[in-house]
Amino acid sequence: MSAAARFVRYNAGLILAIALFAVIYGTYAVLHPNWGLNVVLQNANESLALIFVGMAQTMAVLVGGLDLSVGPLMTLTNCFGSIVMAGSGGSVLAGVVGALALGAAAGFMNGCVIVYGRIQPIIATLATGAIYLGCALILRPTPGGAVNGDIAWAFTNDLNELGLTFGWWEDLGPIGLLPMQALFLAAVIGLVWFPFRATVLGRGCYAVGSNEQAAYMSGLNVNRSKIAAFTLGGFFAGCAGVYLTLQMGSGNADAPQAAEYTLRSIAAVVIGGTSLFGGTGGVVGTIFGALVLRSITFIFRVIPAGAALSFVADPLLQPLFEGLILLLAVSLGAARVLRVKNRLSLFT
Amino acid sequence: MAFKTLTACATMASALILAAAAAQAAPKTVDGPGYMPECFAAWDDDTAHFQWAAKDGPYKVAVVNGFVGNIWRIQMIKTAKAFVEQEEIAPLVEELKVVSVGTDAAAQMGAIEDFINQGYDAIITIANSPTGFERVIRLANRNDVVLVPFDGLLDSKDVMQVNEDQYAMGVMSANWLIEHVGNSGKILEVRGVPGNTVDRDRHEGFRSVMEADGNDFEIVEVVGNWAPGDSQRVTADAIAVHGQFDGVFSQGGTNGTVQAMMAAGHPFVPIAGEAENGFRKQIAEHADEGLKGLSYGQSPGLVAISIKAALEALQGNVMPQLISVPIPAVDFETVKDGENFWSNLPDDFFTPNEFPPCNVNITAPEIMAESEADTQ
Numbered sequence: 001m002s003a004a005a006r007f008v009r010y011n012a013g014l015i016l017a018i019a020l021f022a023v024i025y026g027t028y029a030v031l032h033p034n035w036g037l038n039v040v041l042q043n044a045n046e047s048l049a050l051i052f053v054g055m056a057q058t059m060a061v062l063v064g065g066l067d068l069s070v071g072p073l074m075t076l077t078n079c080f081g082s083i084v085m086a087g088s089g090g091s092v093l094a095g096v097v098g099a100l101a102l103g104a105a106a107g108f109m110n111g112c113v114i115v116y117g118r119i120q121p122i123i124a125t126l127a128t129g130a131i132y133l134g135c136a137l138i139l140r141p142t143p144g145g146a147v148n149g150d151i152a153w154a155f156t157n158d159l160n161e162l163g164l165t166f167g168w169w170e171d172l173g174p175i176g177l178l179p180m181q182a183l184f185l186a187a188v189i190g191l192v193w194f195p196f197r198a199t200v201l202g203r204g205c206y207a208v209g210s211n212e213q214a215a216y217m218s219g220l221n222v223n224r225s226k227i228a229a230f231t232l233g234g235f236f237a238g239c240a241g242v243y244l245t246l247q248m249g250s251g252n253a254d255a256p257q258a259a260e261y262t263l264r265s266i267a268a269v270v271i272g273g274t275s276l277f278g279g280t281g282g283v284v285g286t287i288f289g290a291l292v293l294r295s296i297t298f299i300f301r302v303i304p305a306g307a308a309l310s311f312v313a314d315p316l317l318q319p320l321f322e323g324l325i326l327l328l329a330v331s332l333g334a335a336r337v338l339r340v341k342n343r344l345s346l347f348t
Numbered sequence: 349m350a351f352k353t354l355t356a357c358a359t360m361a362s363a364l365i366l367a368a369a370a371a372q373a374a375p376k377t378v379d380g381p382g383y384m385p386e387c388f389a390a391w392d393d394d395t396a397h398f399q400w401a402a403k404d405g406p407y408k409v410a411v412v413n414g415f416v417g418n419i420w421r422i423q424m425i426k427t428a429k430a431f432v433e434q435e436e437i438a439p440l441v442e443e444l445k446v447v448s449v450g451t452d453a454a455a456q457m458g459a460i461e462d463f464i465n466q467g468y469d470a471i472i473t474i475a476n477s478p479t480g481f482e483r484v485i486r487l488a489n490r491n492d493v494v495l496v497p498f499d500g501l502l503d504s505k506d507v508m509q510v511n512e513d514q515y516a517m518g519v520m521s522a523n524w525l526i527e528h529v530g531n532s533g534k535i536l537e538v539r540g541v542p543g544n545t546v547d548r549d550r551h552e553g554f555r556s557v558m559e560a561d562g563n564d565f566e567i568v569e570v571v572g573n574w575a576p577g578d579s580q581r582v583t584a585d586a587i588a589v590h591g592q593f594d595g596v597f598s599q600g601g602t603n604g605t606v607q608a609m610m611a612a613g614h615p616f617v618p619i620a621g622e623a624e625n626g627f628r629k630q631i632a633e634h635a636d637e638g639l640k641g642l643s644y645g646q647s648p649g650l651v652a653i654s655i656k657a658a659l660e661a662l663q664g665n666v667m668p669q670l671i672s673v674p675i676p677a678v679d680f681e682t683v684k685d686g687e688n689f690w691s692n693l694p695d696d697f698f699t700p701n702e703f704p705p706c707n708v709n710i711t712a713p714e715i716m717a718e719s720e721a722d723t724q
Contacts, residue, residue: 013359032466034465034467036465042458042465043458128413143480149482160558248477254453257452260452302466316448318447319450
């Protein structure tokens with residue numbers, strides 16, 4: 001098998017997600033009357049928190065579980081961040097580091113409850129999720145908090161705007177047009193995910209997800225891998241919370257929103273080509289899964305009123321069509337898994 | 349090469365946009381009073397007035413709804429569609445786009461920003477969260493887009509907003525009850541969704557009058573979540589525990605409250621409540637048996653006022669930053685079938701949709717004629 005063919009075979013889910021995203025987002029871009037860099041920036045702004053939450057969910061799914069606490073954990077770190085980050089530069093940094101640490105710690109707790117409490121991940125995280133949402137409500141009984149407007153603005157725009165706002169640099173040319181969201185994402189992927197995946201612990205997560213008994217018999221530390229996966233998931237949820245804090249400039253212990261993010265994260269994982277059975281896939285696919293999800297909602301804004309398909313954009317029918325498109329996307333992502341006779345052939 | 353050129357063009361274009369944006373600081377803060385003050389009343393004496401540079405119509409208007417799933421929101425969307433089809437409004441509106449984004453505040457901000465980028469002139473929204481919209485407010489003001497949150501307001505003084513005064517609704521209900529019950533007695537207060545500012549304001553307005561000097565009321569407080577089912581259940585419980593009441597204030601789901609009283613054989617007493625069609629049907633049917641009722645309404649028709657406010661602002665008229673819409677209310681003496689309630693429409697239809705001072709007169713049949721399949 002040639003290297004290219006092998007790459008396609010191993011990354012079919014990812015490639016499918018990218019193709020879906022290209023089609024759906026391409027449609028949006030073509031239909032948008034003023035599509036340009038500022039629209040890309042706006043789309044990135046809207047998507048990044050969901051991407052991070054999807055990445056958090058991916059970690060749980062990789063080891064064969066589901067994490068219902070990712071949305072609440074994002075909400076908790078958002079509320080925490082909105083309290084600590086409201087202030088001068090020093091406390092913003094402290095808030096970011098603190099919120100990420102809080103996320104990781106909560107993820108670690110999830111892992112411990114699951115491993116040492118021997119409780120199914122979906123049930124354990126249902127409980128811990130309620131705890132995190134409760135803590136968020138204690139921190140922020142009513143929405144509020146004011147992160148420095150300039151900081152919030154600069155870190156959710158492009159590089160040029162960052163330099164302009166603080167007077168660090170004037171114009172970096174084409175590089176300056178890079179959205180901050182892409183940089184954040186690249187940093188997390190490059191500095192956290194890829195190194196983690198290369199470790200024994202990281203590879204162990206895949207092994208545990210595909211066959212826990214086999215992993216144990218092979219001498220892998222199953223418990224440690226599971227805890228590591230949930231801890232990293234917590235860290236990703238913390239990233240989502242931090243970004244949401246920057247984006248909103250405030251914190252809000254919003255229960256419906258937390259639930260929506262949790263559910264959408266699962267959809268993002270599936271579209272991204274990670275098998276719900278565990279052991280195959282990865283967070284890079286989820287990024288595109290989340291982008292597909294978001295792009296579906298983008299489309300409703302640009303369908304012209306007179307077009308043949310305009311009935312799709314009827315406000316009362318939008319949830320219906322969003323669901324149908326989602327079902328189609330998820331089916332495409334899962335079709336590969338359904339087609340195989342033996343799950344082992346997914347790994348060959 | 350082509351890509352480089354494209355990037356260069358885009359850079360220049362965004363630089364131009366930024367430069368242009370920096371030069372504009374819309375809207376201007378001016379002295380009141382505003383345009384049509386009988387309709388667009390300033391919230392209080394401290395309310396600032398805004399003026400945008402006049403633009404030529406017709407305008408593109410977007411409604412960015414949050415979640416869609418209760419009758420109020422559905423009726424709101426239908427009202428928006430019906431309003432822009434009215435004779436005086438239709439020539440002003442080139443396009444009306446309605447999207448429902450769910451409960452996600454980030455998605456709502458994204459949708460608003462998208463419509464700003466698409467070149468819409470006015471964006472009407474029910475904010476999912478009272479905070480966090482600084483970015484879109486900044487962008488809307490930079491791009492001379494009139495952003496109008498209503499019903500769910502933002503904690504901001506930089507954006508024009510439309511609502512009814514919830515505190516005044518509580519005060520109105522209390523004054524009306526005192527008029528019909530007297531200055532003492534046992535009162536049942538059925539509250540709304542806990543933690544919500546609307547619930548808090550109506551409650552505080554109500555208590556400010558009831559607990560004033562000279563009044564001697566025993567008030568029993570229960571939580572009915574503004575839902576007929578919940579309000580029926582808690583009212584039944586309250587009657588079982590506390591016996592008879594002399595008057596009732598039921599913030600919402602009021603038809604459920606009345607239902608519970610009838611089921612428990614509780615005599616009809618004066619009751620102040622929301623504007624569900626069902627409640628007004630009950631008032632009309634049982635008024636002569638003692639069911640004196642006051643029915644005020646947080647109307648889904650606020651969307652029409654908000655659209656109208658945005659259209660006036662786009663034409664350069666001076667508008668208050670926070671607009672207080674008159675509270676539509678009827679009582680057992682003024683309730684009339686086919687006029688302010690409809691015996692042939694469902695109980696959960698929200699009756700008040702006409703605001704004569706604003707020249708906004710959409711009738712119930714017009715709203716109900718907007719089918720879900722209709723698009724525009």
